[in-house]
Each structure stands twice: as structure tokens, then as C-alpha cells.
Amino acid sequence: MPLHPVAAAFLEDAFARGWADPAKIHQASRKTALLFNEAKELFASHLGIRADQVEFLSDPALGFHLGVSGLLTAKGKYFYSGVDRSELFALAQLHDGQRLDVSLNGKINYPSGGAEDVLVWQAANGETGITSSAPNEFSGKVFVDATASGNLIPLPSRWHTALWNSRAWQGPAGIGIFAIANRSDWRNPLPHIDHRVSSFDFSIPLAITSAIALDNYVREYKEHQVNLLALNAKIRHFLLTQIGDVDIAGSLDSTLPHLLSFSLLYVDAALLVNELDARGITVDSGSACNSANMEPSHVLAAMGLLTHGNLRMNLHLDTSEESVDHFLRILKEIVARLRS
Amino acid sequence: MELDCRGLRCPIPIIKLAQSLKSHPEVLLLSDDPATLPDLTAWSRMTNNTFQILEANTYLVKKT
Numbered sequence: 001m002p003l004h005p006v007a008a009a010f011l012e013d014a015f016a017r018g019w020a021d022p023a024k025i026h027q028a029s030r031k032t033a034l035l036f037n038e039a040k041e042l043f044a045s046h047l048g049i050r051a052d053q054v055e056f057l058s059d060p061a062l063g064f065h066l067g068v069s070g071l072l073t074a075k076g077k078y079f080y081s082g083v084d085r086s087e088l089f090a091l092a093q094l095h096d097g098q099r100l101d102v103s104l105n106g107k108i109n110y111p112s113g114g115a116e117d118v119l120v121w122q123a124a125n126g127e128t129g130i131t132s133s134a135p136n137e138f139s140g141k142v143f144v145d146a147t148a149s150g151n152l153i154p155l156p157s158r159w160h161t162a163l164w165n166s167r168a169w170q171g172p173a174g175i176g177i178f179a180i181a182n183r184s185d186w187r188n189p190l191p192h193i194d195h196r197v198s199s200f201d202f203s204i205p206l207a208i209t210s211a212i213a214l215d216n217y218v219r220e221y222k223e224h225q226v227n228l229l230a231l232n233a234k235i236r237h238f239l240l241t242q243i244g245d246v247d248i249a250g251s252l253d254s255t256l257p258h259l260l261s262f263s264l265l266y267v268d269a270a271l272l273v274n275e276l277d278a279r280g281i282t283v284d285s286g287s288a289c290n291s292a293n294m295e296p297s298h299v300l301a302a303m304g305l306l307t308h309g310n311l312r313m314n315l316h317l318d319t320s321e322e323s324v325d326h327f328l329r330i331l332k333e334i335v336a337r338l339r340s
Numbered sequence: 341m342e343l344d345c346r347g348l349r350c351p352i353p354i355i356k357l358a359q360s361l362k363s364h365p366e367v368l369l370l371s372d373d374p375a376t377l378p379d380l381t382a383w384s385r386m387t388n389n390t391f392q393i394l395e396a397n398t399y400l401v402k403k404t
Binding site: 245247263265266267268287295296300301304305306307308309 | 350351354355358374375378379381382383385386387
């Protein structure tokens with residue numbers, strides 16, 4: 001999704017006022033520190049954490065390693081699922097992880113686990129939008145992957161580390177938010193000489209801009225949620241009744257309203273994406289023919305969903321019913337042609 | 341009937357398979373595309389057909 005328009009308008013100001021090192025004593029530094037602290041407060045209130053728990057990462061993907069490896073001890077087992085991010089698959093090789101099966105509707109049966117075990121809880125899947133119920137039965141430590149759900153799903157009652165990606169709320173790329181519930185549960189897996197979570201630099205102006213984006217996104221999502229849900233329902237109904245031979249990921253009540261993934265039988269996704277693009281409609285695909293490594297989406301494969309002819313939709317907050325009708329009309333026409 | 345789809349990428353093997361099943365009750369599908377196994381699984385669920393993996397890249401598909 002593009003940068004939130006309010007954040008985009010604020011970006012230049014953020015760099016003009018937030019360029020200094022907040023740890024210094026100059027006037028410019030004090031201005032930056034003020035803005036930066038306000039940003040931390042905004043993140044804390046919207047994400048359900050304390051301001052002193054907010055840590056920034058210039059590469060959100062680093063947070064997967066910090067979140068999992070930082071909790072894991074030599075005695076603990078690492079549990080992840082087939083729909084988790086590829087970074088968490090990479091950690092499974094490092095920690096001899098145990099992969100949990102995912103059902104067709106996206107449900108995962110969590111183990112009860114031991115006190116030293118670590119489980120990934122993906123609040124919502126970024127490809128399909130399917131949300132998961134909190135792993136309340138798991139007695140070990142929980143890493144929350146909120147990179148796709150952002151502020152839309154609250155933290156579970158028991159969590160140990162958590163990661164968000166600024167992109168989830170139309171914030172700028174290159175900002176991740178990482179939190180540790182209790183420092184005594186966590187040991188820094190990175191080489192370090194002080195208490196900082198990461199010694200990698202991050203952009204304070206971008207972090208401030210991200211907070212502005214989040215603050216606006218939270219308010220606007222609430223305003224548009226009912227409309228997004230109705231549009232999502234309309235698309236699902238049209239696919240099933242007017243197009244047919246379609247595999248839709250998850251049910252309406254188990255997915256985030258603005259996300260939708262579906263696969264059309266006997267359709268080449270690359271041709272479909274290109275034809276839609278030529279008609280001014282931008283959609284993504286999880287099909288092999290559309291991926292850099294020519295492998296199908298591991299998320300669709302893990303759930304047993306059709307991997308070819310896949311489209312991933314991300315409905316913008318201001319999507320109108322007319323634009324959805326326009327898309328569906330064009331989609332029906334292209335699919336009929338590609339299937340003939 | 342044997343259907344050799346080796347070297348063909350998705351969705352071609354599944355499209356050719358569906359066409360072949362119109363005139364044959366059983367098809368021996370040879371396909372080395374990484375999407376074929378997940379797609380056969382989903383396709384058989386969606387179309388109420390069945391398949392068995394005989395060996396790597398070799399599937400026996402039956403119309404039901």
C-alpha cells in the first residue's frame with residue numbers, strides 16, 4: 001500500500017525537525033527528542049505496550065531473529081507453522097524447529113509446550129488475511145508476529161516478544177517496531193556491548209512519520225471497517241456465483257476485512273495480473289509463475305489451497321463500491337477469455 | 341492414458357489433465373513442476389477427483 005497521505009505530507013517536516021541526535025543537549029536535539037518521545041507514546045497507546053518497551057529496527061525482518069532466538073534457551077523447542085514468514089522457516093533450520101500443520105481454513109492446533117519452549121503466533125497472515133486465535137493453551141514463551149495485522153489485532157494476554165512492520169498501517173518502509181514484555185526472559189542473540197536491542201542505526205524522522213501514519217490509520221480504519229467488510233463479502237459472493245471454480249482463503253469472519261486471497265482454477269496468474277495491470281488494476285499473486293524463484297506460495301501450499309491462478313487483494317481504505325464493481329466486471333471478462 | 345507434462349509450468353499440467361480426463365477415466369500424469377503436488381491436492385478437492393503419488397513426479401489420477 002502507498003504511504004499514508006498525511007504521513008507523506010509530514011515527511012519533509014519530520015526530516016527538517018527530527019534530524020538531530022536526541023541524546024545530545026543542543027536545541028535541535030531537544031526538538032528531535034520531543035518529537036521522538038511523542039512518537040513512542042503514540043506507538044505505545046495504539047499497539048498496547050509501554051513507551052519504554054518500544055524499540056525501532058531499520059530492517060523489520062531482523063525482529064524475527066531477535067524475537068525468537070532471544071527467547072530460546074538450549075532446553076527449549078521452537079514451534080512455528082507452515083504459514084509463517086520465510087524468515088521464521090530460516091530460524092527453524094538454526095534451532096531445529098518443529099513445524100505445525102495448518103488446516104484448510106487456516107486453523108493451527110497449538111501444543112501445550114514446556115516453560116522453555118517458544119511458539120510463533122502470527123496474529124494475521126499477510127497473504128490471506130486469515131487471523132488466528134491466541135495460543136492461550138501454550139505454556140511456553142510466545143513471539144507475536146504482528147507484521148501483517150499491525151494495530152488491528154490486540155496482543156494476547158500472554159506474550160513475550162512482538163514485532164510490527166510500519167507498512168501494515170501505511171507507514172514508511174524501513175521501520176519495524178519490536179517489543180520485549182519482560183527483559184529477564186530475553187537474551188540478545190546479536191553481538192552486543194550494551195543494553196541496546198540492536199546497534200543498527202534507524203531513521204528517527206521515518207519512525208516519527210510512521211507514528212503519524214499509525215495515528216491516522218487507526219482512526220480511518222475504524223471509519224471504513226464496515227465498508228471494507230461489505231466489499232470483501234461482495235467480492236467473495238461474486239467469485240463464487242459469477243466466476244466459479246475458485247478457491248477462496250478463509251471465511252469472511254476469520255480474515256482481516258481489507259485482505260483477500262483467492263485462486264482461479266485453470267487460470268495463469270501471470271497473464272491475469274498483466275491483463276489487470278493493463279486495465280489500471282494493481283494486484284499481487286502468490287502463484288509460482290509470478291514469483292521470483294518460480295515456487296508457489298508456501299502459505300497456499302501449507303493450507304492445501306490451489307496455488308495457480310492466485311490473486312491477493314489489498315483493499316485500500318477509501319476503496320469505493322464502484323471501483324470494486326469495475327474490477328469484478330473486468331475480472332469476469334478476462335477469466336472467461338483465459339479459460340476458453 | 342499417460343500424460344507427460346515434464347518441463348511445463350503451472351497451470352498447464354492441471355489444464356491438460358482436466359482435458360485428458362474428459363475422455364479417459366484414469367490418467368498417469370508425469371510432472372516435475374513444483375506447483376503440481378499442491379495443485380493436484382487442491383484440484384482433487386475442488387473437482388471431487390482422486391489421485392495417488394506413485395513415485396516422485398508421477399501421479400495416477402482417477403475420475404470419480
